Amino acid sequence: MWNDLTSNVYSFFTGGLLFLVVYHLIIYAQNKKSYYLYYSFYMLCLALYLLQWNLGMPNDIPLASTRALLLCLSGGFYLCFVNTLVDFKTENPKWNRILDRASKIAFALNAPLILVYFLGPEGLNYQIMLFNLYALAYIIFAARIFYQLYKLNTIYSRYLLLGSTFYFIGAVLTFFTSFFISIAEFSERFGFQLLSFTVIGITLEAIVFAVIIGYRNKETERLKLLSEENEKLEAQKVITLMKDQELRAIDAMLTGQEKERQRLASDLHDSVGATLSAAKMQFEYLNKHQDQLENKEQFFTKTRELLDKAYQDVRSFSHAKNSGVMAQDGLLPAIHQLIKTNSIAGALEIELQQFGLNDRLDATMEISIFRIIQELVTNVIKHAKARFVSISLTKHENFLSIVVEDDGQGFKGDQKTLKQGMGLSSIETRVEHWEGTMEIDSRPGKGSSILIDIPL
Secondary structure: OHHHHHHHHHHHHHHHHHHHHHHHHHHHHHHOOHHHHHHHHHHHHHHHHHHHHHOOOOOOOHHHHHHHHHHHHHHHHHHHHHHHHHOHHHHOHHHHHHHHHHHHHHHHOHHHHHHHHHHOOOHHHHHHHHHHHHHHHHHHHHHHHHHHHHHHOOHHHHHHHHHHHHHHHHHHHHHHHOOOOOHHHHHHHHOOOOOHHHHHHHHHHHHHHHHHHHHHHHHHHHHHHHHHHHHHHHHHHHHHHHHHHHHHHHHHHHHHHHHHHHHHHHHHHHHHHHHHHHHHHHHHHHHHOOOOOOOHHHHHHHHHHHHHHHHHHHHHHHOOOOOOHHHHHOHHHHHHHHHHHHOEOOOEEEEEEEEOOOOOOOHHHHHHHHHHHHHHHHHHHHHHOOOEEEEEEEEOOOEEEEEEEEOOOOOOOOHHHHHHHOOOHHHHHHHHHOOOEEEEEEOOOOOEEEEEEEEO
């Protein structure tokens, strides 16, 4: 009765294992995850192994050799299943290589088992002896695997350890009991088959493995959805970043255009404005003293030269060229040209004194210094009513000193008011650009003195 009941239970368990095989093969066909395939083959080998025992196949027929082969194959597929489900390749590369080699050895052992069965005398005994050696080695190796799963301490390693322990205990009980009592004697004495320990272990293992595989499948889907959401967020970030970059590019272009307009306006003011101011002063002086001047033609000529220069400056700006004395000869020749242009015989005398400027400075710095001096001279012409202007340039070891003095009417007030009232803010901006300093000393009726120091 017990044997009939056991046979029915074996049939039920075998059917359940075959169902798991088909179910996981279908899942593998859908998502191509290798651990589904290895688990299906692992369960298939165990199901066929139990089916042979359930059919009561005698041990002395050649087909019985497949029992050992099925257990060897199941061991190989188990190792592949553990290696991929836990992902030892990422968690522990060393054991990934060990499990990979061990699975290949398990598959390769099928060949000697077949050869020993068919070629050796009394082959079945040799086959059983060889299989027992393999089973003992596999039990020792499995214990080592369990230790590695325990060390990993992940949700997958914990479930694998739990399920494998059930099968391990059942298989070990069956294996070691068979050394002391034969399978037939055990069945006659206790009323159920010795293999029942293994069947119970396989059943509990299958339940635990089904749970962890289901969890892995759910986790995989969750990660897939999370990955898709992240991809959408990244795509949105890229679109937003591109829009921000586009807006920044537009802002930079507008800012650049505005700065270019400001620079052009400043240069027109400093260059063309100064020239026209000098021409205006020449014309007004000529208009007031035309009856007293003997050299009118000289004044007309100089006024015409100033207007020609203003025209050439405008052309230079329109063609965006850095031509003229500054580009060709440098700072000092440009200042001499400025003095020649703005000096008025009998009305305004301008002189230049320089010390240590034997070599040219940086081209950009020379242009800035020239614009500063040009603006200061223009302010004197417009506001100071001076008859004499002195420009002094002194090159020290670490800085350049610029002093512009006049004997004009002067003015009063603090430096902030002076800078605003005299239109010196653009000069101050240029000085600050070069991290320099600027000081103003002026008193009504005593003229003005402006001192600028620019680091070199």
